[in-house]
Amino acid sequence: MENSASTDGGLRERKRAATRAAITVVARQLTAERGLHGYTVEEVCERTDISRRTFFNYFPTKEDAILGHVDDEIPAEVLEEFVAGGRSSPPGEISPTLFRDLVRLSLKLSEHMAASEEETRQLIGVVKKEPQLILRIIGVTEKREAQFARDVALREGVPPEHPVVQMAVVLLGTIARKSSMAYFSDGNTRPYQELLLENISAASQLFSQPFDQPGPADPKGRP
Amino acid sequence: MENSASTDGGLRERKRAATRAAITVVARQLTAERGLHGYTVEEVCERTDISRRTFFNYFPTKEDAILGHVDDEIPAEVLEEFVAGGRSSPPGEISPTLFRDLVRLSLKLSEHMAASEEETRQLIGVVKKEPQLILRIIGVTEKREAQFARDVALREGVPPEHPVVQMAVVLLGTIARKSSMAYFSDGNTRPYQELLLENISAASQLFSQPFDQPGPADPKGRP
Secondary structure, three states: OHHHHOOOHHHHHHHHHHHHHHHHHHHHHHHHHHOOOOOOHHHHHHHHOOOHHHHHHHOOOHHHHHHOOOOOOOOHHHHHHHHHOOOOOOOOOOOOOHHHHHHHHHHHHHHHHHHOHHHHHHHHHHHHHOOOHHHHHHHHHHHHHHHHHHHHHHHHOOOOOOHHHHHHHHHHHHHHHHHHHHHOOOOOOOOHHHHHHHHHHHHHHHHOOOOOOOEOOEOOOOO | OHHHHOOOHHHHHHHHHHHHHHHHHHHHHHHHHHOOOOOOHHHHHHHHOOOHHHHHHHOOOHHHHHHOOOOOOOOHHHHHHHHHOOOOOOOOOOOOOHHHHHHHHHHHHHHHHHHOHHHHHHHHHHHHHOOOHHHHHHHHHHHHHHHHHHHHHHHHOOOOOOHHHHHHHHHHHHHHHHHHHHHOOOOOOOOHHHHHHHHHHHHHHHHOOOOOOOEOOEOOOOO
8 A cells, every 4th residue: 555656646645645634634623623523524524525435435433534644654765764774783683873763763754743733733622622532542653653663673683572672662752742742832932853852862861871780790680 | 648647647547548449449340340330439438338428538539539549659758768869969960870760769669569469450450441541540640740750850959841850750651651561461471670670771772872963062963
């Protein structure tokens, strides 16, 4: 499916993406105004000038329409470059550039974020009105993190359950969410990239400090 | 309120804690069996042998009873020792032992966790039956994290908004939750402390790697 955007399929794919985005914009507007049960799928169809059949072609439920299409979060070429970046280090060993490349990837993804800023503000409005949608968002986030763990594992030549892979995915995810919350908070004037880098630097400062690490080199677990 | 546990109040406070815990155990059992709306507060009162009035003395709502009392998560003496540990470093500067002491604190808290293991399994059962309770748990977690940020800030002599304080709180929180999920997952045989330390070590390994940090020393933002 991801490959259908090539050559001839390009225009069709862009049209599909535009329709999909339009459905989500309208569904979010209506939810923010009237709540999840304050409007029908038919009203969304009317406002976007599509049939019911087309609607369900894009989204199985109203909730899915509100959350929008999130599969294609990381552009394929960006992800490929990231995965290829681990090639030079021996499999089974974490590459020394993993953190640097994760930070670069986060910054690259945040450029795309700028384009969807209005959409994110809309989503925040929707969640304020219908907090239970957070459960759906958590579900989507977990799926996306599981997929990204497989990508990082592929790059590093280790299983997705490797602790460094798992920590990379959940901690960078937490930092991105925290930075995004600060960015969208009332009265913020600082750019997202600046907030993200400040948080990444702070995390790096803290986790670079020594700690008591009981391990094979220190059988008593005390320094 | 926290201080009422001293001298004479000690016994009374322990009795209160026992009643409170009993209410939560029963509320969780009934929720796991019948769902949030499948039983009444009166049934909880009958099974715990208390009056309605006593129930509402402890918890404003049924949902609060299910979640239980979480104010007293960090024992006062443990917290005091942690805060005192930052005393030797100059105010405004992050102490070089912050990470080590956060790890020690996490391990200490996990000893208390062992006692409440059955309760946690119950809570997992409850959330599977009533997923919307996750929203309440998120709310409680956010409040607790905000309080802990104030404690860490006090220790470090910096404002709670300091990025290292914020990252310390949310990232250690994320690591603890992730470790806890692994611990309570089906078929796990490893102790919680081992899982926690493995994840902390992995996070430390990743975040100790160098990354491109655009900053005053590097005006172009490129290495």
